[in-house]
Amino acid sequence: MTFxxxxxxxxxxxxxxKMGYSVPTPIQEQSIPHLLEGRDIFGCAxxxxxxxxAFALPILQLLxxxxxxxxxxxxxxxxxxxxxELALQISDNFKMYSHNLSLSHTTIFxxxxxxxxxxxxxxxxxxxxxxxxxxLDLINQGFIKLNDVEFFVLDEADRMLDMGxxxxxxxxxxxxxxxxxxxxxxxxxxxxxxxxxxxxxKNPVSVSVTPVSSTATLVSQSVYYVKKxxxxxxLTYVLKDGKIEHALVFTRTKRGADKVAKDLxxxxxxxxxxxxxxxQNARERAxxxxxxxxxxxxxxxxxxxxxxxxDKLSHVINYEIPEQAETYVHRIxxxxxxxxxxxxxxxxxxxxxxxxxxxxxxxxxxxxxxxxHPYNS
Ligand code: AMP
Numbered sequence: 001m002t003f004x005x006x007x008x009x010x011x012x013x014x015x016x017x018k019m020g021y022s023v024p025t026p027i028q029e030q031s032i033p034h035l036l037e038g039r040d041i042f043g044c045a046x047x048x049x050x051x052x053x054a055f056a057l058p059i060l061q062l063l064x065x066x067x068x069x070x071x072x073x074x075x076x077x078x079x080x081x082x083x084x085e086l087a088l089q090i091s092d093n094f095k096m097y098s099h100n101l102s103l104s105h106t107t108i109f110x111x112x113x114x115x116x117x118x119x120x121x122x123x124x125x126x127x128x129x130x131x132x133x134x135x136l137d138l139i140n141q142g143f144i145k146l147n148d149v150e151f152f153v154l155d156e157a158d159r160m161l162d163m164g165x166x167x168x169x170x171x172x173x174x175x176x177x178x179x180x181x182x183x184x185x186x187x188x189x190x191x192x193x194x195x196x197x198x199x200x201x202k203n204p205v206s207v208s209v210t211p212v213s214s215t216a217t218l219v220s221q222s223v224y225y226v227k228k229x230x231x232x233x234x235l236t237y238v239l240k241d242g243k244i245e246h247a248l249v250f251t252r253t254k255r256g257a258d259k260v261a262k263d264l265x266x267x268x269x270x271x272x273x274x275x276x277x278x279x280q281n282a283r284e285r286a287x288x289x290x291x292x293x294x295x296x297x298x299x300x301x302x303x304x305x306x307x308x309x310x311d312k313l314s315h316v317i318n319y320e321i322p323e324q325a326e327t328y329v330h331r332i333x334x335x336x337x338x339x340x341x342x343x344x345x346x347x348x349x350x351x352x353x354x355x356x357x358x359x360x361x362x363x364x365x366x367x368x369x370x371x372x373h374p375y376n377s
Contacts, residue, residue, distance in 0.1 A: 001024055003021070004198045006028070011064070013097045014100055015097050019155060026209045027051050027209045031055070035181070040204035041055075041167070041207060042204040042205070044187070046187035048334070049278060051088055052093045055153050073124030075144065075149055076126050076127070076151065078149050079130070079255065080153065080154050080172060081129065081130070081131060081156060086110050088109075089130050090155065100101075104126050105125055106128060108129075108138060109280075110137070112280050119288075124188040130309070132169055135177050154182070154185065157193055182201050188326065210354050212260040219316075219332045219343065220342070221346070221367045223347075223369055224371070228349045235263075246293060247297050247313075247316070260273070260299045260319055261297070261299045269297060273298075275300065275303070275304040302322065305331065313342065315342070315343050316331055317344075319353070321355040327361075332344040
C-alpha cells in the first residue's frame with residue numbers, strides 16, 4: 001500500500017516523500033479513502049499512530065481541489081485540540097503536508113497574548129487549529145466566525161473531557177454549520193465519549209487502531225527495583241551510560257519534575273522540566289531544545305507530555321510508576337512511534353508494586369526486571 005493508492009494528489013505525495021513517509025500507517029490506510037469521500041469518522045487512536053496525517057491529508061486535499069482562488073479566505077476547517085502543545089504539533093503537521101499547496105492555516109491557544117493570533121486571523125485563514133478556551137474568547141470578541149466551516153476535527157476527545165472542556169466544546173459545536181464533515185478522535189472509548197460522538201457525528205465510519213494494551217509490545221521494557229531515596233542516583237547512573245542519547249523522563253508531580261531536572265543538571269546532564277506551571281515560552285523553548293538535541297533529557301508530567309511528539313525518541317524513563325496502567329502505555333507510546341523501536345525503563349519502589357502489577361496485567365506480560373544495578377532493592 002502506498003499513498004498514491006489512497007488517491008492522494010501529487011503535491012501531497014511529494015511532501016510526504018520529502019518527509020520520508022513511504023507507507024501509510026494503518027489508521028491512514030483505513031481513514032483516508034472514507035474521508036476523501038466525505039464520510040464522518042469515529043477514530044479510536046492515540047498519538048503515535050499517525051492519526052494527524054489521517055485527518056490532515058484529506059482535509060488539505062478536499063480544500064485544495066475545490067478552492068476558488070478569487071474568493072476571500074474564510075475558515076473552512078476547524079481542528080479542536082485540548083492542549084497548546086498538541087495544537088502546535090498539529091499545526092506543524094499541516095505546515096509540512098501543505099508545503100506545495102496554497103492553503104493557509106493558523107493556530108490559537110491561551111496563555112499568550114492574542115495580538116499576533118488576531119493579526120493572523122485578520123489576514124484570512126483556511127484552516128484553524130485551536131484550543132477551546134481561546135477559540136471561544138476570540139469568537140466572543142468577534143474575531144472568528146465559524147459559519148463557513150466544512151470540516152471539523154475533534155482531537156483527543158477523551159482528554160478534552162478529562163480536562164473539563166465539555167461545556168466549551170458544546171458551545172463551539174453549537175456555532176458550527178449543521179452541514180459539515182466531522183472527524184472525531186479519542187484514545188479511549190467510554191460511555192461519555194460515545195454520547196458526545198453520537199451527538200456530533202452522522203453515520204460515521206469507525207476506525208480503531210492499536211488498542212491501548214497492544215502498543216506496548218513494540219517497545220522493549222524493563223523495570224528497576226529501587227528504594228525511593230535512591231531513585232535520583234539510579235537515574236544518574238542509568239544516564240551515565242552514553243547509549244541513552246535522548247530520553248523523556250516522567251514524574252508524577254510538577255515539583256518532582258523540577259527536582260529531577262535540577263539534580264540531573266547538577267550532575268552535568270543537561271535536562272529541562274516541562275509542566276503546566278511553566279510559561280508557554282519556557283515550555284516551547286524546552287521542547288525545541290529537546291527536539292534539536294541541545295537538551296538531552298526532558299522531564300515531564302503526564303499532562304504536559306500529551307502532544308510531545310519527538311521523532312526517533314529512543315528512551316522513555318518512568319521515574320515514577322503511574323497509578324493508572326493506561327498512563328504507562330501512553331507514556332511508553334512516546335517512543336517506538338510509527339513502527340520504530342523504542343526502550344522504556346521504569347523505576348519501581350516497594351510502594352509502587354501494586355501499580356506495576358496492574359500494568360503487567362494490562363499489557364499481558366511481566367516486564368523484565370534488571371537486577372544488575374548498584375541500587376537494587
Ligand atoms: P501522530 O500519531 O499523528 O502524532 O504521528 C506520530 C508520528 O508518526 C509523527 O512523528 C509523524 O510525523 C509520524 N508519521 C505519521 N505518518 C507516518 C507515515 N506514514 N510514515 C512514517 N511516519 C509517519
